[in-house]
Amino acid sequence: MRSAREPRPRSVSRFQSPPSLRPAMLIRRPDPIPSSEITSETTYLNRRQFMGAAGALALAGVATPAVLEAARGPLGRGGAGQQEELTSEADATSYNNFYEFGTGKDDPKRNAGTLRPRPWSVQVDGLVKAPRRWDLDELLRGLAVGDHVYRHRCVEAWSMVIPWRGVLLRDVLNRVEPLPSAKFVEFTTLLDPSQMPGQRSPVLRWPYKEALRLDEARHPLALLATGMYGKTIPNQNGAPLRLVVPWKYGFKGIKSIVRIRLTDTMPNTTWNDAIPSEYGFYANVNPTVDHPRWSQAKERRIGEFLRRNTLMFNGYADQVGSLYAGMDLRKFY
Protein backbone atom coordinates (compact mmCIF):
# COMPACT_ATOMS: atom_id res chain seq x y z
CA MET A 1 0.00 0.00 0.00
CA ARG A 2 1.23 3.53 -0.66
CA SER A 3 4.27 2.77 1.37
CA ALA A 4 5.59 6.28 1.10
CA ARG A 5 2.56 7.51 2.98
CA GLU A 6 1.89 4.37 4.94
CA PRO A 7 2.96 4.16 8.58
CA ARG A 8 5.68 1.65 9.20
CA PRO A 9 4.56 -1.93 9.58
CA ARG A 10 2.93 -3.01 12.75
CA SER A 11 4.61 -6.33 13.04
CA VAL A 12 6.80 -8.93 11.55
CA SER A 13 4.40 -11.74 10.94
CA ARG A 14 5.61 -15.24 11.50
CA PHE A 15 3.88 -18.15 9.92
CA GLN A 16 4.70 -21.07 12.06
CA SER A 17 2.05 -23.46 13.02
CA PRO A 18 2.27 -24.95 16.49
CA PRO A 19 4.03 -28.31 16.25
CA SER A 20 0.89 -30.09 17.45
CA LEU A 21 -0.96 -28.97 14.36
CA ARG A 22 1.54 -30.08 11.79
CA PRO A 23 0.66 -33.74 11.38
CA ALA A 24 -3.00 -32.87 11.21
CA MET A 25 -2.36 -30.24 8.54
CA LEU A 26 -0.73 -32.73 6.27
CA ILE A 27 -3.82 -34.83 5.95
CA ARG A 28 -6.36 -32.07 6.13
CA ARG A 29 -8.32 -31.15 3.10
CA PRO A 30 -7.47 -27.78 1.68
CA ASP A 31 -10.04 -25.73 3.53
CA PRO A 32 -8.45 -22.53 4.73
CA ILE A 33 -6.67 -22.65 8.04
CA PRO A 34 -7.80 -19.89 10.36
CA SER A 35 -5.08 -17.32 10.79
CA SER A 36 -5.41 -17.59 14.54
CA GLU A 37 -4.08 -21.10 14.29
CA ILE A 38 -1.27 -20.53 11.90
CA THR A 39 -0.08 -17.00 12.44
CA SER A 40 1.75 -16.35 15.61
CA GLU A 41 2.21 -12.63 16.03
CA THR A 42 4.29 -12.86 19.14
CA THR A 43 7.23 -11.22 17.53
CA TYR A 44 6.70 -7.50 17.51
CA LEU A 45 9.96 -6.34 16.17
CA ASN A 46 10.38 -3.26 14.15
CA ARG A 47 12.13 -4.34 11.00
CA ARG A 48 14.89 -1.80 11.39
CA GLN A 49 15.57 -2.79 14.97
CA PHE A 50 15.60 -6.39 13.91
CA MET A 51 17.99 -5.74 11.06
CA GLY A 52 20.19 -3.67 13.33
CA ALA A 53 20.18 -6.34 15.97
CA ALA A 54 20.95 -9.04 13.47
CA GLY A 55 23.70 -6.94 11.93
CA ALA A 56 25.26 -6.20 15.30
CA LEU A 57 25.19 -9.84 16.21
CA ALA A 58 26.70 -10.79 12.91
CA LEU A 59 29.49 -8.30 13.53
CA ALA A 60 30.04 -9.61 16.99
CA GLY A 61 30.05 -13.12 15.62
CA VAL A 62 27.47 -14.32 18.10
CA ALA A 63 23.82 -15.14 17.80
CA THR A 64 21.28 -16.08 20.37
CA PRO A 65 18.75 -18.71 19.37
CA ALA A 66 15.94 -16.23 19.92
CA VAL A 67 17.32 -13.69 17.50
CA LEU A 68 18.16 -16.31 14.93
CA GLU A 69 14.62 -17.58 15.20
CA ALA A 70 13.30 -14.06 14.75
CA ALA A 71 15.59 -13.50 11.80
CA ARG A 72 14.37 -16.65 10.15
CA GLY A 73 10.84 -15.54 10.63
CA PRO A 74 8.43 -16.95 8.08
CA LEU A 75 11.27 -18.58 6.21
CA GLY A 76 10.51 -21.49 8.47
CA ARG A 77 12.90 -24.36 8.19
CA GLY A 78 15.96 -22.92 6.58
CA GLY A 79 17.75 -26.21 6.60
CA ALA A 80 19.69 -27.40 9.63
CA GLY A 81 19.29 -24.24 11.63
CA GLN A 82 21.30 -22.28 9.13
CA GLN A 83 20.33 -18.66 8.88
CA GLU A 84 19.37 -17.39 5.46
CA GLU A 85 20.45 -13.91 4.68
CA LEU A 86 18.39 -11.39 2.82
CA THR A 87 19.36 -10.96 -0.80
CA SER A 88 20.87 -7.53 -1.33
CA GLU A 89 18.32 -4.96 -2.34
CA ALA A 90 20.52 -3.98 -5.28
CA ASP A 91 20.40 -7.54 -6.67
CA ALA A 92 16.69 -8.03 -6.01
CA THR A 93 15.86 -4.83 -7.87
CA SER A 94 18.25 -5.27 -10.81
CA TYR A 95 17.97 -8.96 -11.69
CA ASN A 96 14.37 -9.45 -12.74
CA ASN A 97 12.19 -11.37 -15.13
CA PHE A 98 9.53 -8.89 -16.23
CA TYR A 99 9.19 -9.41 -19.98
CA GLU A 100 6.90 -6.40 -20.29
CA PHE A 101 10.12 -4.41 -20.04
CA GLY A 102 12.42 -6.71 -22.01
CA THR A 103 13.66 -10.27 -21.79
CA GLY A 104 17.09 -9.54 -20.31
CA LYS A 105 17.46 -9.70 -16.55
CA ASP A 106 18.72 -6.12 -16.45
CA ASP A 107 16.08 -4.79 -18.87
CA PRO A 108 13.28 -4.20 -16.32
CA LYS A 109 15.35 -1.88 -14.14
CA ARG A 110 16.52 0.02 -17.19
CA ASN A 111 13.13 0.27 -18.90
CA ALA A 112 10.49 0.31 -16.18
CA GLY A 113 10.66 4.06 -15.68
CA THR A 114 7.79 4.44 -18.15
CA LEU A 115 5.37 2.64 -15.85
CA ARG A 116 3.03 4.97 -13.94
CA PRO A 117 2.00 3.14 -10.76
CA ARG A 118 -0.42 5.86 -9.62
CA PRO A 119 -3.24 6.44 -10.09
CA TRP A 120 -3.98 2.73 -10.42
CA SER A 121 -7.23 0.89 -10.55
CA VAL A 122 -8.04 -2.79 -10.29
CA GLN A 123 -11.04 -4.32 -12.01
CA VAL A 124 -12.55 -7.00 -9.78
CA ASP A 125 -15.13 -9.10 -11.56
CA GLY A 126 -16.40 -12.55 -12.38
CA LEU A 127 -17.92 -14.53 -9.55
CA VAL A 128 -17.92 -11.84 -6.88
CA LYS A 129 -20.81 -10.29 -5.03
CA ALA A 130 -20.44 -6.89 -6.66
CA PRO A 131 -18.14 -6.66 -9.70
CA ARG A 132 -16.60 -3.22 -9.91
CA ARG A 133 -13.49 -1.20 -10.58
CA TRP A 134 -11.55 -0.26 -7.46
CA ASP A 135 -9.05 2.46 -7.00
CA LEU A 136 -6.04 0.58 -5.63
CA ASP A 137 -5.79 2.69 -2.49
CA GLU A 138 -9.46 2.12 -1.84
CA LEU A 139 -9.14 -1.63 -2.39
CA LEU A 140 -6.40 -1.88 0.20
CA ARG A 141 -7.60 0.74 2.67
CA GLY A 142 -7.65 -0.47 6.23
CA LEU A 143 -6.20 -3.90 5.45
CA ALA A 144 -3.33 -5.04 7.69
CA VAL A 145 0.00 -4.38 6.04
CA GLY A 146 2.74 -6.72 7.16
CA ASP A 147 6.39 -7.42 6.45
CA HIS A 148 7.12 -10.97 5.33
CA VAL A 149 10.54 -12.39 4.57
CA TYR A 150 10.10 -15.12 1.97
CA ARG A 151 12.31 -17.26 -0.16
CA HIS A 152 11.81 -16.59 -3.84
CA ARG A 153 12.61 -19.47 -6.18
CA CYS A 154 12.68 -18.84 -9.91
CA VAL A 155 11.88 -21.70 -12.25
CA GLU A 156 15.30 -20.96 -13.80
CA ALA A 157 16.94 -22.41 -10.67
CA TRP A 158 18.06 -19.23 -8.96
CA SER A 159 16.65 -17.91 -5.73
CA MET A 160 16.58 -14.94 -3.41
CA VAL A 161 15.35 -14.06 0.07
CA ILE A 162 13.17 -10.99 -0.09
CA PRO A 163 11.49 -8.91 2.61
CA TRP A 164 8.11 -8.14 1.13
CA ARG A 165 5.57 -5.68 2.45
CA GLY A 166 1.96 -6.14 1.61
CA VAL A 167 -1.48 -7.39 2.50
CA LEU A 168 -2.73 -10.95 2.64
CA LEU A 169 -4.40 -11.91 -0.60
CA ARG A 170 -7.21 -13.45 1.39
CA ASP A 171 -7.95 -10.15 3.08
CA VAL A 172 -8.46 -8.61 -0.35
CA LEU A 173 -10.61 -11.57 -1.40
CA ASN A 174 -12.73 -11.17 1.72
CA ARG A 175 -13.25 -7.55 0.81
CA VAL A 176 -14.47 -8.33 -2.72
CA GLU A 177 -16.59 -11.29 -1.53
CA PRO A 178 -16.30 -14.20 -3.97
CA LEU A 179 -19.49 -16.11 -4.62
CA PRO A 180 -19.65 -19.68 -3.28
CA SER A 181 -19.37 -20.95 -6.86
CA ALA A 182 -15.93 -19.35 -7.33
CA LYS A 183 -13.10 -21.89 -7.52
CA PHE A 184 -10.21 -19.96 -9.06
CA VAL A 185 -8.85 -16.46 -9.02
CA GLU A 186 -7.23 -15.03 -12.14
CA PHE A 187 -4.91 -12.01 -12.23
CA THR A 188 -4.09 -9.85 -15.23
CA THR A 189 -1.17 -7.48 -15.73
CA LEU A 190 -1.57 -4.03 -17.26
CA LEU A 191 -1.69 -4.05 -21.06
CA ASP A 192 -0.23 -0.79 -22.32
CA PRO A 193 2.77 -0.87 -24.66
CA SER A 194 3.35 2.84 -24.09
CA GLN A 195 4.09 2.09 -20.44
CA MET A 196 5.39 -1.42 -21.01
CA PRO A 197 7.53 -1.31 -24.15
CA GLY A 198 8.28 -5.03 -24.02
CA GLN A 199 4.67 -5.67 -24.98
CA ARG A 200 5.51 -4.49 -28.50
CA SER A 201 7.34 -7.78 -28.91
CA PRO A 202 5.23 -10.93 -29.27
CA VAL A 203 7.57 -12.96 -27.05
CA LEU A 204 4.58 -13.81 -24.82
CA ARG A 205 0.88 -13.40 -25.36
CA TRP A 206 -0.10 -10.15 -23.65
CA PRO A 207 -1.46 -9.28 -21.22
CA TYR A 208 0.29 -11.59 -18.77
CA LYS A 209 -2.14 -13.71 -16.80
CA GLU A 210 -1.74 -15.88 -13.75
CA ALA A 211 -4.16 -17.74 -11.54
CA LEU A 212 -4.50 -19.70 -8.33
CA ARG A 213 -6.99 -22.13 -7.00
CA LEU A 214 -9.13 -20.23 -4.52
CA ASP A 215 -7.91 -22.31 -1.57
CA GLU A 216 -4.32 -21.55 -2.56
CA ALA A 217 -5.19 -17.89 -2.84
CA ARG A 218 -6.67 -17.91 0.64
CA HIS A 219 -3.55 -19.41 2.17
CA PRO A 220 -2.03 -16.97 4.66
CA LEU A 221 1.36 -17.13 2.94
CA ALA A 222 -0.10 -15.63 -0.24
CA LEU A 223 0.44 -11.89 -0.43
CA LEU A 224 -0.37 -8.98 -2.60
CA ALA A 225 2.82 -7.00 -2.19
CA THR A 226 3.04 -3.25 -2.43
CA GLY A 227 6.53 -2.89 -1.03
CA MET A 228 9.86 -4.58 -0.45
CA TYR A 229 12.89 -3.77 1.69
CA GLY A 230 10.65 -1.45 3.69
CA LYS A 231 9.95 0.78 0.70
CA THR A 232 7.36 1.12 -2.01
CA ILE A 233 7.85 -1.66 -4.52
CA PRO A 234 9.97 -0.48 -7.47
CA ASN A 235 8.44 -0.52 -10.94
CA GLN A 236 10.74 -3.33 -12.10
CA ASN A 237 9.52 -5.58 -9.30
CA GLY A 238 5.85 -5.19 -10.20
CA ALA A 239 4.58 -1.86 -8.92
CA PRO A 240 2.12 -1.02 -7.62
CA LEU A 241 0.65 -4.44 -6.83
CA ARG A 242 2.09 -7.90 -7.35
CA LEU A 243 1.32 -11.39 -6.24
CA VAL A 244 3.74 -13.28 -3.97
CA VAL A 245 3.22 -17.02 -3.53
CA PRO A 246 6.51 -18.19 -2.04
CA TRP A 247 5.94 -21.93 -2.42
CA LYS A 248 5.55 -21.56 -6.19
CA TYR A 249 8.01 -20.67 -8.91
CA GLY A 250 8.49 -16.96 -9.39
CA PHE A 251 6.56 -16.69 -12.65
CA LYS A 252 3.35 -17.25 -10.69
CA GLY A 253 4.02 -13.94 -8.97
CA ILE A 254 2.26 -11.79 -11.50
CA LYS A 255 3.21 -8.11 -11.48
CA SER A 256 1.44 -4.78 -11.96
CA ILE A 257 -2.00 -6.30 -11.51
CA VAL A 258 -5.00 -4.46 -13.03
CA ARG A 259 -7.62 -7.15 -12.88
CA ILE A 260 -8.72 -9.83 -10.43
CA ARG A 261 -11.36 -12.20 -11.76
CA LEU A 262 -13.08 -14.97 -9.83
CA THR A 263 -14.15 -17.96 -11.88
CA ASP A 264 -15.31 -21.55 -11.58
CA THR A 265 -13.05 -22.95 -14.31
CA MET A 266 -9.27 -23.19 -14.32
CA PRO A 267 -8.02 -20.10 -16.15
CA ASN A 268 -5.31 -20.10 -18.79
CA THR A 269 -2.00 -18.77 -17.57
CA THR A 270 0.66 -17.10 -19.69
CA TRP A 271 3.69 -19.40 -19.36
CA ASN A 272 1.50 -22.46 -19.41
CA ASP A 273 0.04 -21.24 -22.70
CA ALA A 274 3.48 -20.48 -24.08
CA ILE A 275 5.22 -23.78 -23.26
CA PRO A 276 2.77 -26.18 -21.60
CA SER A 277 5.29 -29.00 -21.27
CA GLU A 278 7.61 -26.83 -19.19
CA TYR A 279 5.34 -24.58 -17.12
CA GLY A 280 2.31 -26.01 -15.40
CA PHE A 281 -0.65 -24.32 -13.79
CA TYR A 282 0.49 -25.26 -10.29
CA ALA A 283 4.21 -24.53 -10.64
CA ASN A 284 4.89 -25.56 -7.06
CA VAL A 285 8.57 -25.56 -6.21
CA ASN A 286 9.52 -29.22 -6.31
CA PRO A 287 13.10 -30.51 -6.35
CA THR A 288 11.95 -33.95 -7.50
CA VAL A 289 10.22 -32.82 -10.69
CA ASP A 290 12.72 -31.47 -13.20
CA HIS A 291 12.07 -28.82 -15.76
CA PRO A 292 12.46 -30.65 -19.09
CA ARG A 293 15.64 -28.71 -19.79
CA TRP A 294 17.25 -28.54 -16.38
CA SER A 295 17.25 -30.09 -12.96
CA GLN A 296 15.24 -28.42 -10.22
CA ALA A 297 17.06 -30.30 -7.45
CA LYS A 298 19.35 -27.39 -6.70
CA GLU A 299 19.32 -23.66 -6.98
CA ARG A 300 21.77 -20.81 -7.01
CA ARG A 301 20.97 -18.38 -4.25
CA ILE A 302 21.84 -14.98 -5.67
CA GLY A 303 25.00 -13.80 -3.92
CA GLU A 304 26.23 -17.32 -3.20
CA PHE A 305 28.68 -19.40 -5.18
CA LEU A 306 27.71 -22.98 -4.43
CA ARG A 307 24.27 -24.22 -5.35
CA ARG A 308 22.05 -25.19 -2.46
CA ASN A 309 19.43 -27.90 -2.36
CA THR A 310 15.95 -26.81 -3.36
CA LEU A 311 13.38 -27.54 -0.68
CA MET A 312 9.97 -29.08 -1.28
CA PHE A 313 7.44 -26.29 -1.73
CA ASN A 314 10.43 -23.97 -1.36
CA GLY A 315 10.64 -24.88 2.32
CA TYR A 316 6.97 -24.19 3.05
CA ALA A 317 5.82 -27.81 2.91
CA ASP A 318 4.56 -27.75 6.49
CA GLN A 319 2.33 -24.82 5.71
CA VAL A 320 1.05 -25.63 2.21
CA GLY A 321 1.50 -29.38 1.78
CA SER A 322 -2.09 -30.06 2.76
CA LEU A 323 -3.33 -28.06 -0.21
CA TYR A 324 -2.03 -30.78 -2.50
CA ALA A 325 -2.76 -33.90 -0.47
CA GLY A 326 -3.36 -36.85 -2.76
CA MET A 327 -2.33 -35.03 -5.92
CA ASP A 328 0.25 -36.48 -8.29
CA LEU A 329 2.72 -33.59 -8.34
CA ARG A 330 4.51 -35.10 -11.31
CA LYS A 331 1.34 -34.75 -13.32
CA PHE A 332 0.19 -31.47 -11.81
CA TYR A 333 3.56 -29.69 -12.08
Add this chain to the structure above:
Amino acid sequence: MSSNARGGQTLRRLAPWLVWAAALGPLPWLVWLGVSGGLGANPIESLEHRTGHYALRLLIASLAITPLRRVSGWGWVVPHRRTLGLAAFAWATTHLLVYVGLDLVLDVGQFLEDLVKRTYITLGMLAVTLLLPLAVTSTKGWIKRLGGARWNRLHRLVYVAVVAALVHITWAVKKDLTWPVIYIAIVVVLFALRWRPRGASETVRTA
Protein backbone atom coordinates in the same frame (compact mmCIF):
# COMPACT_ATOMS: atom_id res chain seq x y z
CA MET B 1 39.38 -7.29 -59.28
CA SER B 2 41.64 -4.25 -59.23
CA SER B 3 39.23 -1.91 -57.47
CA ASN B 4 38.55 -4.64 -54.96
CA ALA B 5 42.22 -5.15 -54.47
CA ARG B 6 42.68 -1.43 -53.82
CA GLY B 7 39.61 -1.30 -51.62
CA GLY B 8 40.99 -4.20 -49.70
CA GLN B 9 44.34 -2.57 -49.00
CA THR B 10 43.25 -0.64 -45.93
CA LEU B 11 41.31 -3.57 -44.60
CA ARG B 12 44.19 -5.84 -45.29
CA ARG B 13 46.48 -3.74 -43.13
CA LEU B 14 43.90 -3.51 -40.38
CA ALA B 15 42.87 -7.13 -40.59
CA PRO B 16 45.31 -8.66 -38.12
CA TRP B 17 44.31 -6.09 -35.51
CA LEU B 18 40.62 -6.61 -36.14
CA VAL B 19 40.97 -10.36 -35.93
CA TRP B 20 42.92 -10.30 -32.71
CA ALA B 21 40.55 -7.75 -31.23
CA ALA B 22 37.60 -9.98 -32.09
CA ALA B 23 39.37 -13.04 -30.75
CA LEU B 24 40.77 -11.69 -27.51
CA GLY B 25 38.94 -8.41 -26.92
CA PRO B 26 36.18 -10.07 -24.89
CA LEU B 27 38.76 -11.30 -22.38
CA PRO B 28 39.83 -7.95 -20.86
CA TRP B 29 36.21 -6.84 -21.17
CA LEU B 30 35.04 -9.80 -19.08
CA VAL B 31 37.80 -9.21 -16.55
CA TRP B 32 36.76 -5.57 -16.27
CA LEU B 33 33.09 -6.51 -15.86
CA GLY B 34 34.01 -9.07 -13.25
CA VAL B 35 36.11 -6.61 -11.27
CA SER B 36 33.61 -3.75 -11.53
CA GLY B 37 30.57 -5.86 -10.66
CA GLY B 38 29.30 -5.48 -14.20
CA LEU B 39 28.36 -9.15 -14.47
CA GLY B 40 25.27 -8.46 -12.39
CA ALA B 41 23.53 -10.43 -9.68
CA ASN B 42 24.24 -13.81 -11.25
CA PRO B 43 27.81 -13.57 -12.55
CA ILE B 44 28.17 -17.27 -13.32
CA GLU B 45 25.09 -17.27 -15.54
CA SER B 46 26.34 -14.08 -17.17
CA LEU B 47 29.74 -15.68 -17.87
CA GLU B 48 28.04 -18.75 -19.29
CA HIS B 49 25.93 -16.69 -21.65
CA ARG B 50 28.70 -14.33 -22.71
CA THR B 51 31.32 -17.02 -23.40
CA GLY B 52 28.77 -19.03 -25.36
CA HIS B 53 27.82 -16.06 -27.51
CA TYR B 54 31.49 -15.16 -28.14
CA ALA B 55 32.28 -18.72 -29.16
CA LEU B 56 29.40 -18.86 -31.60
CA ARG B 57 30.11 -15.42 -33.05
CA LEU B 58 33.75 -16.29 -33.66
CA LEU B 59 32.78 -19.60 -35.19
CA ILE B 60 30.41 -17.76 -37.52
CA ALA B 61 33.14 -15.23 -38.32
CA SER B 62 35.49 -18.06 -39.27
CA LEU B 63 32.78 -19.47 -41.54
CA ALA B 64 32.41 -16.07 -43.18
CA ILE B 65 35.98 -16.06 -44.49
CA THR B 66 35.51 -18.34 -47.49
CA PRO B 67 32.33 -16.58 -48.70
CA LEU B 68 34.10 -13.26 -48.17
CA ARG B 69 36.97 -14.38 -50.35
CA ARG B 70 34.58 -15.57 -53.03
CA VAL B 71 32.57 -12.39 -53.04
CA SER B 72 35.49 -9.97 -52.77
CA GLY B 73 38.26 -11.92 -54.36
CA TRP B 74 40.55 -11.11 -51.42
CA GLY B 75 42.84 -14.08 -51.06
CA TRP B 76 44.64 -12.56 -48.11
CA VAL B 77 41.67 -13.04 -45.78
CA VAL B 78 42.08 -16.81 -45.78
CA PRO B 79 44.89 -17.15 -43.18
CA HIS B 80 42.77 -15.24 -40.67
CA ARG B 81 40.28 -18.06 -40.71
CA ARG B 82 42.58 -20.12 -38.54
CA THR B 83 42.91 -17.39 -35.90
CA LEU B 84 39.14 -16.99 -35.74
CA GLY B 85 38.58 -20.73 -35.57
CA LEU B 86 41.13 -21.16 -32.79
CA ALA B 87 39.57 -18.29 -30.87
CA ALA B 88 36.14 -19.88 -31.29
CA PHE B 89 37.53 -23.10 -29.88
CA ALA B 90 39.15 -21.26 -26.97
CA TRP B 91 35.88 -19.50 -26.08
CA ALA B 92 33.84 -22.65 -26.50
CA THR B 93 36.23 -24.42 -24.13
CA THR B 94 35.93 -21.54 -21.67
CA HIS B 95 32.15 -21.79 -21.97
CA LEU B 96 32.34 -25.49 -21.11
CA LEU B 97 34.74 -24.86 -18.23
CA VAL B 98 32.50 -22.16 -16.75
CA TYR B 99 29.56 -24.54 -16.93
CA VAL B 100 31.36 -27.53 -15.43
CA GLY B 101 33.73 -25.71 -13.12
CA LEU B 102 31.75 -22.73 -11.83
CA ASP B 103 28.11 -23.58 -12.44
CA LEU B 104 28.18 -27.26 -11.52
CA VAL B 105 31.33 -26.89 -9.37
CA LEU B 106 32.66 -30.16 -10.78
CA ASP B 107 29.52 -32.08 -9.87
CA VAL B 108 30.30 -34.96 -12.22
CA GLY B 109 27.03 -36.73 -11.54
CA GLN B 110 24.99 -33.70 -12.50
CA PHE B 111 27.17 -33.13 -15.55
CA LEU B 112 26.66 -36.67 -16.80
CA GLU B 113 22.93 -36.44 -16.10
CA ASP B 114 22.71 -33.21 -18.10
CA LEU B 115 24.76 -34.75 -20.89
CA VAL B 116 22.49 -37.76 -21.18
CA LYS B 117 19.09 -36.30 -20.35
CA ARG B 118 19.24 -32.86 -21.92
CA THR B 119 19.79 -32.92 -25.63
CA TYR B 120 20.80 -29.28 -25.91
CA ILE B 121 23.67 -29.96 -23.49
CA THR B 122 24.61 -33.05 -25.51
CA LEU B 123 24.70 -30.93 -28.66
CA GLY B 124 26.75 -28.19 -27.01
CA MET B 125 29.22 -30.79 -25.85
CA LEU B 126 29.28 -32.28 -29.34
CA ALA B 127 30.11 -28.88 -30.83
CA VAL B 128 33.06 -28.33 -28.50
CA THR B 129 34.28 -31.88 -29.02
CA LEU B 130 34.16 -31.55 -32.80
CA LEU B 131 36.17 -28.33 -32.66
CA LEU B 132 38.98 -30.06 -30.77
CA PRO B 133 40.46 -32.08 -33.68
CA LEU B 134 40.06 -29.03 -35.90
CA ALA B 135 42.05 -26.92 -33.46
CA VAL B 136 44.74 -29.61 -33.13
CA THR B 137 45.14 -29.98 -36.90
CA SER B 138 45.15 -26.26 -37.60
CA THR B 139 48.94 -26.08 -37.89
CA LYS B 140 50.89 -26.10 -41.16
CA GLY B 141 52.57 -29.33 -40.06
CA TRP B 142 49.25 -31.10 -39.72
CA ILE B 143 47.99 -29.80 -43.05
CA LYS B 144 51.08 -31.29 -44.66
CA ARG B 145 50.81 -34.51 -42.74
CA LEU B 146 47.15 -35.02 -43.64
CA GLY B 147 47.39 -33.66 -47.14
CA GLY B 148 45.10 -30.92 -48.43
CA ALA B 149 42.20 -33.13 -49.47
CA ARG B 150 42.00 -35.11 -46.27
CA TRP B 151 42.52 -31.99 -44.18
CA ASN B 152 39.66 -30.30 -46.01
CA ARG B 153 37.40 -33.25 -45.50
CA LEU B 154 38.21 -33.33 -41.78
CA HIS B 155 37.55 -29.63 -41.42
CA ARG B 156 34.10 -29.98 -42.88
CA LEU B 157 33.24 -31.04 -39.33
CA VAL B 158 32.94 -27.35 -38.62
CA TYR B 159 29.57 -27.40 -40.38
CA VAL B 160 28.33 -30.06 -38.00
CA ALA B 161 29.74 -28.12 -35.07
CA VAL B 162 28.04 -24.87 -36.00
CA VAL B 163 24.69 -26.55 -36.57
CA ALA B 164 25.00 -28.34 -33.22
CA ALA B 165 25.87 -25.03 -31.56
CA LEU B 166 22.89 -23.29 -33.18
CA VAL B 167 20.48 -25.96 -32.01
CA HIS B 168 22.12 -25.80 -28.58
CA ILE B 169 21.53 -22.07 -28.14
CA THR B 170 18.07 -22.11 -29.69
CA TRP B 171 17.05 -24.83 -27.28
CA ALA B 172 18.78 -23.25 -24.30
CA VAL B 173 17.02 -19.89 -24.37
CA LYS B 174 13.85 -19.69 -22.36
CA LYS B 175 11.60 -17.95 -24.85
CA ASP B 176 13.28 -14.99 -26.51
CA LEU B 177 14.65 -16.31 -29.81
CA THR B 178 16.07 -13.00 -31.04
CA TRP B 179 19.77 -13.96 -30.94
CA PRO B 180 19.36 -17.55 -32.12
CA VAL B 181 17.34 -16.30 -35.09
CA ILE B 182 20.00 -13.73 -35.97
CA TYR B 183 22.75 -16.35 -35.79
CA ILE B 184 20.78 -18.85 -37.82
CA ALA B 185 19.97 -16.24 -40.47
CA ILE B 186 23.64 -15.31 -40.84
CA VAL B 187 24.74 -18.93 -41.07
CA VAL B 188 22.05 -19.67 -43.67
CA VAL B 189 23.30 -16.76 -45.77
CA LEU B 190 26.90 -17.90 -45.39
CA PHE B 191 26.02 -21.45 -46.38
CA ALA B 192 24.07 -20.16 -49.38
CA LEU B 193 27.04 -18.06 -50.51
CA ARG B 194 29.33 -21.04 -50.08
CA TRP B 195 27.22 -23.55 -51.93
CA ARG B 196 26.61 -21.63 -55.10
CA PRO B 197 25.78 -23.77 -58.15
CA ARG B 198 28.70 -25.33 -59.95
CA GLY B 199 29.98 -23.30 -62.83
CA ALA B 200 29.47 -19.95 -61.18
CA SER B 201 32.55 -17.77 -61.12
CA GLU B 202 34.81 -18.16 -58.11
CA THR B 203 35.30 -14.43 -57.74
CA VAL B 204 32.00 -12.69 -58.22
CA ARG B 205 32.10 -9.02 -57.47
CA THR B 206 29.49 -7.14 -55.61
CA ALA B 207 28.60 -3.60 -56.52
